[in-house]
Amino acid sequence: MNDLIQYLFDFAFSQDIGYLLVPADEDYSSFANKTKKLIIINTNWKNKAELPFIIGHEIGHLIDGDQGISRYCGTALTSKERHADLYSLNLIFDYATKQYDCYEEPSQFMQAYGIPNRMYNDVVNLFRNNDDLLF
Structure with missing residues (x-):
């Protein structure tokens, strides 16, 4: 997970997006x-795997x-949330x-x-459209 997080922060930096990591209450939402041009990430989010x-x-x-x-609210109630x-x-x-990670099932x-x-x-749709990359 740390490599992925670093990849994402490197990508943000390449887009001139700054970031700040904040150890807040587990229910405090991260935001942009x-x-x-800054993202604030709660490192204590209740579901760490979702960071x-x-x-x-x-x-x-x-x-x-x-x-x-x-x-971040954890639901895609609006079109802008869905796009994000x-x-x-x-x-x-x-x-x-x-990373050449291969998964046979979307849930994996x-x-x-x-x-x-x-x-x-x-x-599922992503897997269907990119099946040559996944198997």
Whole structure:
């Protein structure tokens, strides 16, 4: 997980996105601040395995040009949250393929990389569209 997190922070840095790691209460949401081009990540989030996904999600908000402050809520209730989720999924998938990680089932990939269950159908579609990279 540490290598993936470093990969994501390196990617953020390459996009002129800053980051700050904050050990806050486990329910405190990470967020992206478009004005400062900064992501704030709660390192004590209640689901530690989800941290890389959250980092990618917050990067996605800034890459997509979302205005103001966008907080991670763990659901994709709006189109901008869904876009940030998909951005994160694709960043993590890109990392996994560069590592030559192979998974036969979408659920194995999701578990290995802390992808939330709400993304299952998206992971299935990603596997279908990239089956030559996964098997």
